[in-house]
Amino acid sequence: MDITQALPLLGGISPERFMKQYWQKKPLLIRQAIPQKQPLLDRAALFDLAASEEVESRLIEQKATPGAKAKSASKKPKGSAWRMRHGPFERRALPALKQPGWTLLVQGVNLHVDAVDALMQQFRFVPDARLDDVMISYASEGGGVGPHFDSYDVFLLQAHGQRRWQIGAQKDLSLQEGAPLKILASFEPEQTWVLEPGDMLYLPPRYAHDGVAVSADCMTYSVGFRAPKQAELGQEILQRLAEDLSDAPELLYKDRGQSAVSEPARLPEGLTAFAKQALQAALKDPLALARSLGEYLTEPKAQVWFDELDDDHGLVQIAEMGGVELDRRSRMMFDDRHIFINGESYLAAGRDARLMRQLANDRAISDKDWRAASEGARELMLDWCMSGWLRVRAQP
Ligand code: SIN
Ligand code: CO
Numbered sequence: 001m002d003i004t005q006a007l008p009l010l011g012g013i014s015p016e017r018f019m020k021q022y023w024q025k026k027p028l029l030i031r032q033a034i035p036q037k038q039p040l041l042d043r044a045a046l047f048d049l050a051a052s053e054e055v056e057s058r059l060i061e062q063k064a065t066p067g068a069k070a071k072s073a074s075k076k077p078k079g080s081a082w083r084m085r086h087g088p089f090e091r092r093a094l095p096a097l098k099q100p101g102w103t104l105l106v107q108g109v110n111l112h113v114d115a116v117d118a119l120m121q122q123f124r125f126v127p128d129a130r131l132d133d134v135m136i137s138y139a140s141e142g143g144g145v146g147p148h149f150d151s152y153d154v155f156l157l158q159a160h161g162q163r164r165w166q167i168g169a170q171k172d173l174s175l176q177e178g179a180p181l182k183i184l185a186s187f188e189p190e191q192t193w194v195l196e197p198g199d200m201l202y203l204p205p206r207y208a209h210d211g212v213a214v215s216a217d218c219m220t221y222s223v224g225f226r227a228p229k230q231a232e233l234g235q236e237i238l239q240r241l242a243e244d245l246s247d248a249p250e251l252l253y254k255d256r257g258q259s260a261v262s263e264p265a266r267l268p269e270g271l272t273a274f275a276k277q278a279l280q281a282a283l284k285d286p287l288a289l290a291r292s293l294g295e296y297l298t299e300p301k302a303q304v305w306f307d308e309l310d311d312d313h314g315l316v317q318i319a320e321m322g323g324v325e326l327d328r329r330s331r332m333m334f335d336d337r338h339i340f341i342n343g344e345s346y347l348a349a350g351r352d353a354r355l356m357r358q359l360a361n362d363r364a365i366s367d368k369d370w371r372a373a374s375e376g377a378r379e380l381m382l383d384w385c386m387s388g389w390l391r392v393r394a395q396p
Contacts, residue, residue, distance in 0.1 A: 241288055
């Protein structure tokens with residue numbers, strides 16, 4: 001991707017400028033970012049996904065509670081008007097299309113639908129390590145998830161019908177008590193827009209917003225991002241380093257210099273020093289940290305299972321004709337020394353590393369590049385094909 005080229009996707013500015021001026025800083029409304037002749041997947045296909053065990057979905061309904069506003073009349077906690085249920089949902093478990101005020105949220109649609117995966121690829125001016133998934137919401141008229149803020153950046157693309165967005169830069173992000181989902185206790189909108197199909201709104205993290213469907217059949221695609229939490233990342237890395245240590249040679253604590261003690265319960269200083277050395281040993285390998293980080297960041301999503309092939313018959317010939325491409329659910333990244341794919345790491349250098357980086361960046365390599373690859377690289381890619389991580393392309 002040419003990051004200096006102005007894109008309609010970003011309202012005529014380049015990815016480079018977008019990242020400098022807007023990313024994590026301020027909202028951007030883009031009219032006709034991705035003109036939508038028709039949604040990438042129709043209502044029936046979305047409902048089918050919501051019925052699947054493998055897909056995370058939620059149903060949010062806003063019930064009119066007549067007494068809720070009158071303080072004294074209501075013993076109910078504030079926010080009791082909202083109801084949330086988790087999927088999967090059979091079609092008959094969803095409210096009638098004509099019933100106003102409900103929303104179905106379907107997470108990770110890019111993992112299941114090529115066209116939605118392709119949509120997400122348009123946002124790869126942001127590092128893959130930060131891209132999360134595409135969630136699709138379906139709302140009946142008046143439906144929405146209430147005024148809230150998200151912890152992550154999001155692009156909200158209107159795919160079908162109209163949605164009215166209100167947004168505000170409020171500092172007070174306190175939430176209603178007792179609501180089954182995050183609803184701002186007091187929302188102070190500053191700007192309002194109605195988004196038509198093709199329009200898109202970018203919001204940085206923690207920006208208050210409320211989107212209400214102003215038509216029936218309202219579909220919105222949220223291109224979402226992920227940002228590791230520091231403590232969680234620390235835990236993940238330490239856990240992996242600990243696993244590495246289990247392969248280390250056994251080294252026993254020795255205390256030849258230990259003198260006789262009159263306070264037997266006191267920890268020996270030498271033992272504290274020995275524990276410190278144990279931790280230093282875990283980080284001694286200068287690549288250990290990068291390796292653990294890359295493995296963690298490329299771990300496939302929880303619901304992802306790859307279908308392994310049991311016969312490689314013909315794969316090589318087909319790859320020679322069409323090259324290979326990553327399965328849409330595969331995560332592949334690299335750093336200066338490693339290639340990471342689906343939670344595994346490989347040291348790579350020279351020509352092989354260049355090829356693997358190309359595969360990670362373009363998510364495919366051509367038949368020509370396949371033919372020019374080293375035997376080792378081809379064998380590895382064949383293994384990945386067998387694991388279902390990579391697919392051969394019948395034609396380029
Ligand atoms: C929606 O699409 O209804 C909600 C998306 C959001 O507010 O983040
Ligand atoms: Co939101």
